[in-house]
Amino acid sequence: xxxxxxxxxxxxxxxxxxxxxxxxxxxxxxxxxxxxxxxxxxxxxxxxxxxxxxxxxxxxxxxxxxxxxxxxxxxxxxxxxxxxxxxxxxxxxxxxxxxxxxxxxxxxxxxxxxxxxxxxxxxxxxxx
Numbered sequence: 013x014x015x016x017x018x019x020x021x022x023x024x025x026x027x028x029x030x031x032x033x034x035x036x037x038x039x040x041x042x043x044x045x046x047x048x049x050x051x052x053x054x055x056x057x058x059x060x061x062x063x064x065x066x067x068x069x070x071x072x073x074x075x076x077x078x079x080x081x082x083x084x085x086x087x088x089x090x091x092x093x094x095x096x097x098x099x100x101x102x103x104x105x106x107x108x109x110x111x112x113x114x115x116x117x118x119x120x121x122x123x124x125x126x127x128x129x130x131x132x133x134x135x136x137x138x139x140x
Contacts, residue, residue: 031094038070039090053088071097 032050039048042063049057054064068079075097087096 031098032090034074035071035090035093035097038067038074042067042070048090050090054084055088 036048036050039054039057040046043058045058054067059067064084065081068081068084071077071084071093072079077097079096083096084093087093
């Protein structure tokens with residue numbers, strides 16, 4: 013984890029860079045997509061643990077600050093990671109409806125997964 017008292021650990025985003033755009037561009041490169049939602053978690057956006065390690069490396073290269081994978085796991089959206097890189101950064105808050113819709117999609121997929129995980133019978137067989 014970064015230690016602000018250590019001068020080598022205080023490197024951050026360049027003064028003229030927008031933290032949100034810097035993080036968004038890193039996600040685009042790692043995920044291989046142009047569509048990166050600001051308020052969707054990394055795993056929900058298509059990431060996995062290996063890609064999270066790659067994102068950590070990418071952000072570290074872009075900022076000069078070593079980022080722990082655990083930090084990115086705890087700060088799992090583009091907005092949260094922008095604030096992690098620059099605590100003084102205050103991005104616009106997500107619209108409440110957008111945040112609620114994201115939670116609804118996540119809960120819906122979890123519920124569908126649970127409903128789909130029941131015992132499966134081969135096609136054409138009848139329950140006895």
